[in-house]
Amino acid sequence: MFSRSSIERASVFVAGLVVTGSLVNAGPCDIYSSGGTPCVAAHSSTRALYDDYTGALYQISRGSDGATTDVTPLSAGGVANATVQDLFCASTTCLITIIYDQSGSGNHLTQAPPGGAFSGPETNGYDYLASAIGAPVTLNGEKAYGVFISPFTGYRTNDVNGTSIGDAAEGMYAVLDGTHYNNYCCFDYGNAETNSHDTGNGHMEALYFGNYAASGSGSGPWIMADLENGLFSGADPSSNPADLTISARFVTAIIKGEPNQWAIRGGDAASGSLSTYYSGARPTASGYNPMSKEGAIVLGIGGDNSDKAQGTFYEGVMTTGYPSSDTEDAVQANIVAAGYATTSLTSGPELTVNSSISLRATTACCTTRYIAHSGSTVNTQVVSSSSDATLKQQASWTVRTGLGNSDCFSFESNDTPGSFIRHSNYKLMVDANDGSKLFGEDSTFCPQSGLNGQGNSLRSWSYPAFYWRHYNALGYLGSNGGPYDFDATTSFNDDVSFVISASFA
Numbered sequence: 425m426f427s428r429s430s431i432e433r434a435s436v437f438v439a440g441l442v443v444t445g446s447l448v449n450a451g452p453c454d455i456y457s458s459g460g461t462p463c464v465a466a467h468s469s470t471r472a473l474y475d476d477y478t479g480a481l482y483q484i485s486r487g488s489d490g491a492t493t494d495v496t497p498l499s500a501g502g503v504a505n506a507t508v509q510d511l512f513c514a515s516t517t518c519l520i521t522i523i524y525d526q527s528g529s530g531n532h533l534t535q536a537p538p539g540g541a542f543s544g545p546e547t548n549g550y551d552y553l554a555s556a557i558g559a560p561v562t563l564n565g566e567k568a569y570g571v572f573i574s575p576f577t578g579y580r581t582n583d584v585n586g587t588s589i590g591d592a593a594e595g596m597y598a599v600l601d602g603t604h605y606n607n608y609c610c611f612d613y614g615n616a617e618t619n620s621h622d623t624g625n626g627h628m629e630a631l632y633f634g635n636y637a638a639s640g641s642g643s644g645p646w647i648m649a650d651l652e653n654g655l656f657s658g659a660d661p662s663s664n665p666a667d668l669t670i671s672a673r674f675v676t677a678i679i680k681g682e683p684n685q686w687a688i689r690g691g692d693a694a695s696g697s698l699s700t701y702y703s704g705a706r707p708t709a710s711g712y713n714p715m716s717k718e719g720a721i722v723l724g725i726g727g728d729n730s731d732k733a734q735g736t737f738y739e740g741v742m743t744t745g746y747p748s749s750d751t752e753d754a755v756q757a758n759i760v761a762a763g764y765a766t767t768s769l770t771s772g773p774e775l776t777v778n779s780s781i782s783l784r785a786t787t788a789c790c791t792t793r794y795i796a797h798s799g800s801t802v803n804t805q806v807v808s809s810s811s812d813a814t815l816k817q818q819a820s821w822t823v824r825t826g827l828g829n830s831d832c833f834s835f836e837s838n839d840t841p842g843s844f845i846r847h848s849n850y851k852l853m854v855d856a857n858d859g860s861k862l863f864g865e866d867s868t869f870c871p872q873s874g875l876n877g878q879g880n881s882l883r884s885w886s887y888p889a890f891y892w893r894h895y896n897a898l899g900y901l902g903s904n905g906g907p908y909d910f911d912a913t914t915s916f917n918d919d920v921s922f923v924i925s926a927s928f929a
């Protein structure tokens with residue numbers, strides 16, 4: 425009932441603009457089109473963005489055999505069929521390899537190539553691909569998956585068709601997770617350089633979300649514009665108190681630009697209307713007026729491939745022309761009507777907060793070995809009821825509410841209270857909680873049904889393609905088929921599956 429009335433409201437707004445036909449089932453790009461500012465790129469892993477779109481939304485690749493498949497909507501204009509992914513990825517890992525452009529312009533997003541900055545050496549300069557299961561949600565009760573961007577993850581197309589270049593007008597929006605961000609450059613979606621290098625001021629016009637540069641009011645995160653060599657909240661890069669800190673779980677973020685005019689708008693993607701955080705002249709610093717947009721499209725990275733930021737993308741589009749506020753308000757009503765909501769991040773045998781547990785390896789070599797630690801090093805050790813008290817303590821952990829996300833868990837050492845299992849440089853360590861946001865995120869793990877069918881596998885909340893793995897009796901954070909020896913696909917499922925029981929001590 426709620427969603428239907430919102431859709432009808434959307435159609436009323438748009439009908440007031442241009443259209444004659446019914447837009448009761450209009451998607452965001454139908455609305456932009458009727459406003460005279462059509463989508464030239466339309467990306468979403470969660471739903472179709474046109475009312476008649478039935479094509480592929482995104483492609484996934486699985487760890488077990490490298491096979492790929494496309495995820496399509498349940499119906500024309502509908503939500504993604506998550507069952508396709510769940511069946512295809514059963515008992516293995518999956519990465520998102522392509523986010524298709526639904527606009528017909530062919531602007532598909534794929535693994536970002538090396539650029540001018542922060543090229544991840546582990547993957548020959550190519551950014552990581554996102555885990556397919558890092559950002560589960562529901563849309564009006566139907567399960568779907570967003571694109572969870574960890575640091576060093578990014579998508580891009582430099583071979584573009586129809587996006588705005590030079591000082592030409594454009595608009596864009598994205599629906600994001602307002603609680604997933606950091607203070608590094610740059611979680612962006614939008615217009616960037618076609619050579620993956622910084623080619624100067626005004627060569628980008630992309631949405632930015634995060635708290636990298638203190639710029640708005642409060643402590644962030646903020647919606648800003650990455651215009652290259654500057655994140656802007658208004659005309660002056662250093663401050664715009666009207667650019668408010670965002671606190672919604674689901675965020676609609678908008679920027680748009682035309683000759684000597686641009687704007688930032690935003691709101692709660694699950695309810696209510698949009699606010700305008702800035703609307704006015706271009707920045708006065710040299711190079712931003714007129715703009716020199718190049719038209720490539722980035723997701724999760726800066727124009728020069730700066731890739732240390734994090735965030736979650738559910739859907740977004742780029743338009744030609746400067747969309748009217750009425751058009752954007754109708755798109756916001758459509759997004760609200762889509763009914764974004766959270767869902768569980770965990771599966772498999774349930775863990776109980778404050779219970780004390782031990783975790784037994786399930787690989788054939790090692791079924792008497794348990795996750796333990798020696799000082800700050802996490803290892804596996806053979807433990808039994810006749811082991812001495814010290815060893816029993818080393819292999820015993822208290823389950824805590826996740827320090828970085830309360831839907832997952834952290835594991836406190838029973839013999840070193842205040843210290844938790846965390847990942848650092850792909851190793852599992854036991855370190856004292858320093859209270860930082862980074863420590864909380866590095867020590868938060870989401871249990872899921874064990875990949876080999878036994879117990880649980882524990883994936884990192886902040887790097888969901890990475891799992892606790894024992895390898896040569898040490899604890900690592902391994903990705904299936906990644907670059908290191910402890911990422912080997914051989915025995916991966918067994919090495920990341922642990923049977924959890926009451927603790928030894």
Ligand SMILES: *[C@@H]1O[C@H](CO)[C@@H](O)[C@H](O)[C@H]1NC(C)=O
Pocket residue numbers: 497498499505507508511
């Ligand atoms: C969703 O995908 C599953 C698995 O491929 C399929 O069996 C089902 O028919 C699909 N649902 C719709 C509505 O297409």
Ligand SMILES: *[C@@H]1O[C@H](CO)[C@@H](O)[C@H](O)[C@H]1NC(C)=O
Pocket residue numbers: 527528529530585586
């Ligand atoms: C470029 O976009 C136009 C309009 O959307 C489309 O008709 C054309 O096929 C696209 N070209 C390519 C190479 O995808």
Ligand SMILES: *[C@@H]1O[C@H](CO)[C@@H](O)[C@H](O)[C@H]1NC(C)=O
Pocket residue numbers: 777778
């Ligand atoms: C877990 O223990 C902590 C510390 O004793 C306590 O504050 C918290 O309320 C407990 N949580 C649950 C869910 O029992």
